Amino acid sequence: xxxxxxxxxxxxxxxxxxxxxxxxxxxxxxxxxxxxxxxxxxxxxxxxxxxxxxxxxxxxxxxxxxxxxxxxxxxxxxxxxxxxxxxxxxxxxxxxxxxxxxxxxxxxxxxxxxx
Amino acid sequence: xxxxxxxxxxxxxxxxxxxxxxxxxxxxxxxxxxxxxxxxxxxxxxxxxxxxxxxxxxxxxxxxxxxxxxxxxxxxxxxxxxxxxxxxxxxxxxxxxxxxxxxxxxxxxxxxxxxx
Numbered sequence: 598x599x600x601x602x603x604x605x606x607x608x609x610x611x612x613x614x615x616x617x618x619x620x621x622x623x624x625x626x627x628x629x630x631x632x633x634x635x636x637x638x639x640x641x642x643x644x645x646x647x648x649x650x651x652x653x654x655x656x657x658x659x660x661x662x663x664x665x666x667x668x669x670x671x672x673x674x675x676x677x678x679x680x681x682x683x684x685x686x687x688x689x690x691x692x693x694x695x696x697x698x699x700x701x702x703x704x705x706x707x708x709x710x711x712x
Numbered sequence: 713x714x715x716x717x718x719x720x721x722x723x724x725x726x727x728x729x730x731x732x733x734x735x736x737x738x739x740x741x742x743x744x745x746x747x748x749x750x751x752x753x754x755x756x757x758x759x760x761x762x763x764x765x766x767x768x769x770x771x772x773x774x775x776x777x778x779x780x781x782x783x784x785x786x787x788x789x790x791x792x793x794x795x796x797x798x799x800x801x802x803x804x805x806x807x808x809x810x811x812x813x814x815x816x817x818x819x820x821x822x823x824x825x826x827x828x
Contacts, residue, residue, distance in 0.1 A: 601755075630816075640802065640818055653815055687755055698763045699744045699806030699816055703755035 603688050603704035611712050615676040618707045622669050622690030629671040632687040683711045714739040716805045718819035726827045731790040733822045735803035745786045746804040798826045
């Protein structure tokens with residue numbers, strides 16, 4: 598069974614640009630969560646999508662957005678990039694719903710550097 | 713509401729000595745508890761999980777954790793540390809209601825250093 602795939606793995610952008618990151622969950626998983634990880638702030642929850650709807654949201658500005666497609670693949674977008682957006686962005690998928698244990702399956706992450 | 717506290721932000725042990733990473737939780741309902749490990753620039757990997765079955769849970773790479781309801785703890789242990797265990801470890805709680813709602817609560821993480 599293929600794991601969670603995140604693309605691209607590494608990218609460099611400049612301030613003011615925007616970026617789109619992609620996440621393909623494990624087959625059959627309908628929930629996709631996104632996290633930002635930085636040395637200063639640690640692991641922070643961005644948002645979670647389930648059946649194409651944003652179900653949970655963390656405390657991030659509106660520059661951070663996401664969406665989920667009918668095949669459960671998800672994208673997140675960051676507009677007007679700031680230096681502080683440099684981070685490892687992690688995606689996790691889970692079954693969710695009845696019978697789920699809550700176990701999360703993580704991708705390898707997308708390392709974003711903003712210059 | 714649920715919360716999780718990892719009591720040590722950094723733990724340093726010598727190779728071959730025991731490892732203890734501490735985690736306390738609070739949860740309104742019967743929780744599922746997890747330990748994840750993250751090596752540098754990698755995603756998180758599940759070490760072990762407790763989902764209301766046996767209270768002593770064995771995971772990968774020789775790690776185990778014991779669910780103690782009376783102490784609201786889920787400490788991670790390993791009898792003998794290996795250099796490859798150096799990583800960051802996260803304790804996570806998700807109760808039944810929040811699991812169905814897609815919510816998990818992460819601890820702040822514990823960085824484990826293993827000295828030769």
